[in-house]
Amino acid sequence: xxxxxxxxxxxxxxxxxxxxxxxxxxxxxRFLTGxxxxxxxxxxxxxxxxxxxxxxxxxxxxxELSEFVDVGPGGVVTTWTWLAEARSNNPLQKPFAWAxxxxxxxxxxxxxAVDAGDEANMxxxxxxxxxxxxxxxxxxxxxxxxxxxx
Amino acid sequence: xxxxxxxxxxxxxxxxxYTPGVARSRFLMGLAEGxxxxxxxxxxxxxxxxxxSGACARDGIPMTDVVELPHVGTVTSFCVVNVPFAGAxxxxxxxxxxxxxxxxxxxxxxxxxxxxxxxxxxxxxVEAVWVPDEERGPTGDSIKHWRPTGEPDAPIxxxxxxxxxxx
Numbered sequence: 001x002x003x004x005x006x007x008x009x010x011x012x013x014x015x016x017x018x019x020x021x022x023x024x025x026x027x028x029x030r031f032l033t034g035x036x037x038x039x040x041x042x043x044x045x046x047x048x049x050x051x052x053x054x055x056x057x058x059x060x061x062x063x064e065l066s067e068f069v070d071v072g073p074g075g076v077v078t079t080w081t082w083l084a085e086a087r088s089n090n091p092l093q094k095p096f097a098w099a100x101x102x103x104x105x106x107x108x109x110x111x112x113a114v115d116a117g118d119e120a121n122m123x124x125x126x127x128x129x130x131x132x133x134x135x136x137x138x139x140x141x142x143x144x145x146x147x148x149x150x
Numbered sequence: 151x152x153x154x155x156x157x158x159x160x161x162x163x164x165x166x167x168y169t170p171g172v173a174r175s176r177f178l179m180g181l182a183e184g185x186x187x188x189x190x191x192x193x194x195x196x197x198x199x200x201x202x203s204g205a206c207a208r209d210g211i212p213m214t215d216v217v218e219l220p221h222v223g224t225v226t227s228f229c230v231v232n233v234p235f236a237g238a239x240x241x242x243x244x245x246x247x248x249x250x251x252x253x254x255x256x257x258x259x260x261x262x263x264x265x266x267x268x269x270x271x272x273x274x275x276v277e278a279v280w281v282p283d284e285e286r287g288p289t290g291d292s293i294k295h296w297r298p299t300g301e302p303d304a305p306i307x308x309x310x311x312x313x314x315x316x317x
Contacts, residue, residue: 008175008179009169009170009171009172009175010169010170010174010175010178010179010288011167011168011169011170012167012168012170013165013166013167013168014165014166014167014168015163015164015165015166016163016164016165016166017161017162017163017164017237018161018162018163018236019159019161019236020159020160020161020162021157021158021159021160022157022158022160023156023157024155024156024157024158029154029155029156030154032155032158033152033154033155036152036155088165089163138155138158139155139158
């Protein structure tokens with residue numbers, strides 16, 4: 001029988017996965033439905049501010065919100081971080097930037113990926129536009145990523 | 151246009167490189183050979199199986215005395231699963247049980263089959279049913295399930311007493 005000290009130590013891939021579904025509600029639901037049609041909608045909140053992505057209730061007054069506003073499709077990077085090594089669940093399988101993007105007509109910024117090729121091409125204040133997927137399902141990744149405006 | 155979006159899938163996935171450590175590696179490699187290996191503490195003489203840290207939980211010393219255990223034991227507690235869940239591979243209802251092998255002082259977890267779920271009980275004597283030799287590997291799946299031996303039930307109070315830390 002094997003002695004205590006000569007055991008080969010094993011290693012194995014262990015995957016923990018939960019296939020969650022969530023109901024999105026009327027406001028995010030409309031936002032996602034819009035994405036499927038290549039349309040980006042925000043919602044008008046107090047003081048005339050336009051929130052993107054839209055929310056059901058005003059963050060300041062808690063009033064129910066209902067006035068949808070078309071925004072984008074282009075926008076401005078307000079802050080970003082470069083990801084040198086993409087992970088398997090990232091929207092792009094190459095180096096890219098996570099960025100907050102304030103779409104034209106919006107007062108808040110949306111988090112998304114920016115495919116800039118190289119970190120040197122990223123700049124706060126740069127203009128970007130969405131790259132749409134050909135097959136869209138009503139999901140935030142119907143926008144594959146944003147890319148620098150030509 | 152299509153229907154409005156009401157539900158989205160938001161899967162969460164974490165990938166780990168799992169290293170079982172020395173004791174559990176030895177246990178798993180024993181399963182690959184059709185053996186159930188435990189280890190005995192040199193101080194308290196308790197026999198652990200299932201591969202913990204490789205150290206006695208009570209005395210805190212490494213356990214190097216490897217013990218081959220029989221493939222027969224007693225159900226000490228169990229749970230009947232009636233609720234289906236994603237990723238389940240067994241038909242419900244099924245019974246998951248803690249099984250104290252003869253000669254061990256800590257139970258192993260196993261699946262009880264070949265008996266209706268509502269007849270599983272504490273004290274039930276069970277034996278391991280292995281997968282065919284060529285399908286065995288360093289995994290808990292090498293033991294397909296546990297089935298009743300047909301022996302009379304073990305006196306459960308005596309069995310439970312064996313697992314007490316002060317026994």
